Amino acid sequence: MRIVVVGGSGHIGTFLVPRLVHAGHEVVTVSRGQRSSYVDDPAWSQARHVTADRDDPAFPEAVAGLQPDAVVDLICFTLDSATALVERLRGHTGHLLHCGSIWRAGPSLKLPLTEENGPPPLGEYGIAKDAIARMLKDETRSGGLVTTSVHPGHIVGPGWHPIGPLGNLDPAVWRTLSAGEPLDVPGIGTEFMHHVHADDVAQLFEAALTHRDAASGEDFSAVAPSALNVRGYAQIAASWFGRTAQLRPVSWVDFRRTAGDDAAQASWDHLIRDHYFSIDKARALLGYSPAYEPEQAILEAVRWLIDHDQLDVATPLTV
Incomplete structure (x- = not known):
């Protein structure tokens, strides 16, 4: 064609x-x-x-x-x-x-x-x-x-920043997780994002x-075969640097004050939707078979950004 x-x-x-x-x-x-x-x-x-x-x-x-x-x-x-x-x-x-x-x-x-x-x-x-x-x-x-x-x-893919564990594009989250430092999370971190x-x-x-x-x-x-919620995403991402995520629940008011209006609004827009989609229809009608779990796709993107000096982290990847 x-x-x-x-x-x-x-x-x-x-x-x-x-x-x-x-x-x-x-x-x-x-x-x-x-x-x-x-x-x-x-x-x-x-x-x-x-x-x-x-x-x-x-x-x-x-x-x-x-x-x-x-x-x-x-x-x-x-x-x-x-x-x-x-x-x-x-x-x-x-x-x-x-x-x-x-x-x-x-x-x-x-x-x-x-x-x-x-x-x-x-x-x-x-x-x-x-x-x-x-x-x-x-x-x-x-x-x-x-x-x-x-x-x-x-x-998600090589060449651009992924939506991060807090539902925004603020690159600071990656340095925080890679350093094992406390990460402020609005609420309790159960909202899903589907990469x-x-x-x-x-x-x-x-x-x-x-x-x-x-x-x-x-x-x-x-979408990927599965979805990540905030706390799971943060824990998995921290493990790539040999760290354990130190999550600190805060109110949305406090989060907006520390994260800034733009980052906090992006987080709100992503997390309020709490999206986790089925791919059963695409599988059944079209044979859709995604090759990447969400964490695999995100890790590929993060690795590319680090390798191309576009992401500042505290410690190297261990995976």
């Missing part, structure tokens, strides 16, 4: 584009610039690269003009943008795959969450992702364009392309 990957040089595209090239597809990546992927692969030389701006009203026409058999849209964030692309591709393209987010579900009421039992979303981002997924499902079920939405968890390696997300997109009929009109959660 000729497959157009919109946003192909990002986290997921870094792994998806080589997968598709190796599988024998003709791959065209579309992005605003020529940013390099996070991981080198000779397959990139076999992909065609096209520059286009997602915010340009002519963007849907530019994508359609590439005459794709399938389009994988990794950077769509509004219902209007998604709708415009659907309307232009309807009747001309065989399959549109959209990258959503597990934040299409709000704070959990029952675990594990599934594609069917997610609570209403919170915030502009989650509300938009949920609206797009519902529009795509309705589009296919009404006899229009064949669509699939894939909803990744917190994407996923970027290559496992790419695997699910590839499976949906391969099994188009099974994926038609469906939505899938792309």
Whole structure:
């Protein structure tokens, strides 16, 4: 197939584009610039690269003009943008795959969450992702364009910082854990976060392309086989440095005062959702088989950051 990957040089595209090239597809990546992927692969030389701006009203026409058999849209964030692309591709393209987010579900009421039992979303981002997924499902079920939405968890991989044990991107947590120093934890640390390696997300997109009929009109959660809660994540991460996590429960008011508004808000946004998703549907319909447990994916990212002098730790990794 000729497959157009919109946003192909990002986290997921870094792994998806080589997968598709190796599988024998003709791959065209579309992005605003020529940013390099996070991981080198000779397959990139076999992909065609096209520059286009997602915010340009002519963007849907530019994508359609590439005459794709399938389009994988990794950077769509509004219902209007998604709708415009659907309307232009309807009747001309065989399959549109959209990258959503597990934040299409709000704070959990029952675990594990599934594609069917997610609570209403919170915030502009989650509300938009949920609206797009519902529009795509309705589009296919009404006899229009064949669509699939894939909803990744917190994407992890070499080249960027993972969401850390406190639910934010503050790198200081890694120095604290690696030094065996006390770590302030808001509450008692039982909230879940569901990570996923970027290559496992790419695997699910590839499976949906391969099994188009099974994926038609469906939505899938792309997450690791298990999820980590705050205290478990911290204990596992500390053990990588030969340490035991010294967790100190504090109130959210105290945590905000010491962590700062931005880091505390990020922690709140992640931990209030308390997400742990099932992958049973993706396994049953598409054969999804993630290669990474969450701690394996996170360790790979942390090791890369340390090896490239992008993360300050007190002691070396022992694993």
